[in-house]
Amino acid sequence: MAALKAVLFDVDFTLARPGPELGPEGYARAGERHGLSLDPARYEAARDAALVDLRRHPELEHDDEIWFRFTERIVRGMGGEADSAYACAVEITRGWERHENFSLYDDVPDAFAAVRSTGLRIGLVSNSSRDVREFAHHHGLEVDAGISSFHHGRTKPHASIFRAVLDLLGVEPAEAVMVGDTIADDIEGARALGMRAILLDREGVHLEFEPRIETLNELPPLLGL
Numbered sequence: 001m002a003a004l005k006a007v008l009f010d011v012d013f014t015l016a017r018p019g020p021e022l023g024p025e026g027y028a029r030a031g032e033r034h035g036l037s038l039d040p041a042r043y044e045a046a047r048d049a050a051l052v053d054l055r056r057h058p059e060l061e062h063d064d065e066i067w068f069r070f071t072e073r074i075v076r077g078m079g080g081e082a083d084s085a086y087a088c089a090v091e092i093t094r095g096w097e098r099h100e101n102f103s104l105y106d107d108v109p110d111a112f113a114a115v116r117s118t119g120l121r122i123g124l125v126s127n128s129s130r131d132v133r134e135f136a137h138h139h140g141l142e143v144d145a146g147i148s149s150f151h152h153g154r155t156k157p158h159a160s161i162f163r164a165v166l167d168l169l170g171v172e173p174a175e176a177v178m179v180g181d182t183i184a185d186d187i188e189g190a191r192a193l194g195m196r197a198i199l200l201d202r203e204g205v206h207l208e209f210e211p212r213i214e215t216l217n218e219l220p221p222l223l224g225l
Contacts, residue, residue: 002172002174002175003175004120004175004176004177004196004223005120005121005169005171005175005176006120006121006122006123006144006166006169006171006175006176006177007115007120007121007122007123007176007177007179007223008122008123008124008125008162008165008166008176008177008178008179008190008195009122009123009124009125009178009179009180010124010125010126010156010178010179010180010181010182010185010186010200011124011125011126011128011130011132011135012102012126012127012128013181013202014179014180014181014186014200015104015105015108015124015141016102016103016104016105016108016135016139017102017103017105018096018101018102019100019101019102019103021095021101022092022095022096022101023043024040024041024043024044024078025040026092026095027040027043027074027075027078027092028040028078030088030091030092030095031075031078031080031088033088033091034080034084034085034087034088034091035082035084036075036079036080036082036084036085036088037079037080038075038078038079038080039078039079040078042077042078042079043074043078045077046073046074046075046076046077046078047074047077049073049077050070050071050073050074050077051070053070053073054066054070064093064129064150067093067096068086068089068090068093069089071089071090071092071093072085072086072088072089074089075088075089075092096128096129096130097128097129097130099130099134099135099138099139100138102135102139104139104141105202105216107215107216107217108141108216109140109141110216110217111216111217111219111220112141112142114219114220114225115219115220115223115225116142117225118225120225121144121145121169121170121171122142122143122144122145123143123144123145123146123147123165123166123168123169123176124136124143124145124146124147124165125146125147125156125161125162125165125178126146126147126148126149127148127149127155127156127185128148128149128150129148129149129150130148130150131146131148131151132146132147132148133145133146144168144169145165145168145169146165147161147164147165147168149161152164155185156182156185156186156189157184157185157186157188157189157190157192158189159189159192159193162178162189162190162193162195163193172194173190173193173194173195174194174195174196176195176196177195177196177197177198177223178190178195178196178197178198179197179198179200179216179219180197180199180200181199181200181201181202183199183206183209186199187199198211198212198213198219198222199211199212199213200212200213200214200215200216201213201214202214202215
């Protein structure tokens with residue numbers, strides 16, 4: 001097994017959680033700005049229903065329209081059945097591009113410090129429209145490379161987005177490990193390229209999966225740091 005030289009991290013729900021502006025109350029406030037009365041209590045059911053119809057681009061191309069329509073289905077499911085539902089959805093979706101709408105999980109700074117202290121390089125790879133290097137800077141994280149699907153053009157699990165970050169880091173797949181919360185995108189995508197991968201299962205949903213951690217505090221010892 002090749003010596004480890006770099007750790008790649010997913011961003012959303014791995015390093016950071018969305019704040020209230022991207023949740024039920026935030027939807028309701030956005031709805032008011034578009035003349036819609038949205039019921040926050042209907043958010044979870046509306047989101048679950050929208051997920052049923054969510055389809056990724058067949059060529060794994062980054063496509064904001066997919067997320068605009070996904071969010072519009074949530075808006076309508078919360079009671080926003082009006083022509084302004086789409087414009088409201090675009091505003092909400094654009095909120096995912098704003099760094100201040102996210103907060104880091106408590107375990108992130110110490111995990112990054114532990115990885116950094118050993119000389120390992122750190123990269124970010126995200127299915128998002130944010131500039132993840134700027135995101136890291138905003139939240140006080142030191143990274144060596146980062147790519148979002150918006151800037152790359154392809155989404156995880158496409159091999160090219162992982163390869164692009166590895167090239168920026170100057171390491172081969174066998175010399176890197178991917179840490180993320182999504183099996184299909186983060187874990188299977190990285191493994192298909194020849195990387196090692198660790199599932200971050202914060203909610204304890206995939207108890208049978210290995211290797212798996214429930215907090216980033218478990219990452220340094222798992223990596224032998």
